Amino acid sequence: MTPEHGSDPVAAVLAALAEPTRRHVLDALAARGTATATELADGLPVTRQAIVKHLAVLDRAGLVTAHRAGREVRYRPAPDTLTATARWMADLADAWDRRLLAIKHLAEGATAAEGARAAE
Template sequence: MTDERRGVAGEVDSVLAALADPTRRHLLDLLAARGEATATTLAERLPVSRQAVVKHLAVLDAAGLVTGSRVGREVRYAVRPAALDATARWMAALAADWDRRLATIKRVAEAAEGDAFQS
């Protein structure tokens, strides 16, 4: 595996691990809808503490899914779509590969079926 593919695989792994948690997915949804928000604002919309929200945001940040920028005493978080886009491209390529494999199996099965009828 090339270094580039290894890097993409690591990025995809981080994104998928971050997205495995429903609270983090909800945080991304909230941020996508609001544009940006503080951990305090986000915690008001979730059944978890502000400290838990901060921990979830740290995981999302490490995966490259959000970014935090300090504005005065607050940290405002926003979605960073690049890592999610890369993961979506990986998933689309994986789906296309499976579609090709299934089309080949279908073609082989139909050819075998046609040969059986001719015999």
Template sequence: MTDERHGAVDSVLVALADPTRRQMLDLLAAHGEATATTLAERLPVSRQAVVKHLAVLDAAGLVSSTRVGREVRYAVRSAALDATAQWMAALAADWDRRLATIKRIAEAAERDSRS
């Protein structure tokens, strides 16, 4: 994995570490798009806090914003999540291969000890 891709995955994981940001992503996914004001009405934090959280999500590539008149509407962007999910799947597959090797070695040792 390239340093750039590692950085992108790191940003996503940092952004997702906060439960408020995860809840914001859930709300955006459920409603398609929302403003900071709309999100603040549904969360136990101020509008200013929502804006700060949205900035972190935006920097991680998890949301996009569109200005419509005086409003800024936010929506989920899936590309960064997809890249992070692919990294996690590759990591899991690597561990599965390692565990399968350990299992084969242990089973072979057990068979040899019986012989």
């Protein structure tokens, strides 16, 4: 986790995914299942060194895990953190939907009351 995000995993995930190249790296890694930085760099228009830096950010955010296999470091997606972030976003969307529905009901009730008064 990066210091600027403290112990807030959602903030770390959103910050990590705000950079388009990191999303491409994560997509490429998800498609492969596991890969080295060199393998990922072969399919992306950035250097291996840049891929390593992006993978480090993704690792700190909990979106990938790294393990050494001989001289290589292999990365794999860690979907649990992304799933938790998606769940938080869905809960937030549900809360907003409930608020908007309540506002709609209030507005419709006010409109109906005004219509009834006008008909009198």
